[in-house]
Amino acid sequence: MLINHEREKLINLIIFLSNNTNNCGKIKLFKLLYFIDFEHFKINGRSVTGLKYAAWKMGPVPTELFEEIDKPEPDMAEALEFSLVPTNIGRPMLTIKPMTHFNDEHFTKRELKIIVNMAKLYADKNAEEMIEATHLENSPWDRVFNKENNKKGEIPYEYALKSGEFDEMLKISKEKKDVREALG
Template identity: 50%
Template sequence: MLISHDREKLIEIVKFFAQQTKWLGKTKLFKLLYFLDFTHFRETGRSVTGMDYFAWKMGPVPVELFQEIEAPGDEWSGQVSFESIPVQRGTMLKVDALSDFDSTHFSKRELRIMQALADQFKNSVADDMVEATHLENLPWHKVFEVEGRKQALIPYSMSLLQQDQELMGDVINDRAEMLSAIRA
């Protein structure tokens, strides 16, 4: 039986980024999660959190988590706090870890990607993160700007290079042909 620890991993990832980066708010968190999931998908064919991301104006947003942190459930209690604080341009939802990060359910690859992202964006603010996700040819840009599909789902397959997408298509077609031959 395959056991998924997506929920526990999500909470631990939020704690990790809260402990390893500065100025972690909702926008920065969403972008770090997006980079983690899409980088891991590009390398392995699966995301880390299992969340879907949508192309909103300010970049990729995991809508389920966006809605959830407005009123976090009991599983967040004692793990992570979400607090509105005043900032120069209004308010910010500040994310803090309330307990230590637990790496139990993570692979070495997942931990490596998380650490690389934390190092790269340690001192970044929300505006830097928005800019990083809006770069030309990245999945958000393709969906939101090129295709004009505002608030649409960003397919994980867009994280693959064009030649990788073609290779995956060839593999799927080869398997389909093989299955057809076996059934015949």
């Protein structure tokens, strides 16, 4: 049985992003998780966190995490404190305060490289800039929200791939599975 530690990765990824980017509120967090998951899928054929993203008006949203933030499960509540703080734009911003240190033990080197690169790339971006970055034409979000007109529809990870790449990835995956089965 394959153990992937997605929950531990998610919590530690939130810790890392809140410590390594400026003004990491809910919107920025959601967009960073999306970029990391879809970039990793593009390279490895799987996400880092296992989250599913929906195409909402403001961009991709990991719906399960969106719902959990209001009432975190015990493991997340022990590691992270979520609170609302007033802003000068009229609506409060969710802030994230890590209650423990980042633990990289369940991440691969490739995952960590993508995480660090995304954190650096978007370190100083604000929520509006993050929304704009996810709304680019032909992005997975754009394909679901605008082209398919599937408001709040799930964004398939396969949309991160160029045409034909998904079929090739499936072929390689099947070949690897056949080799593992042959080796017993």
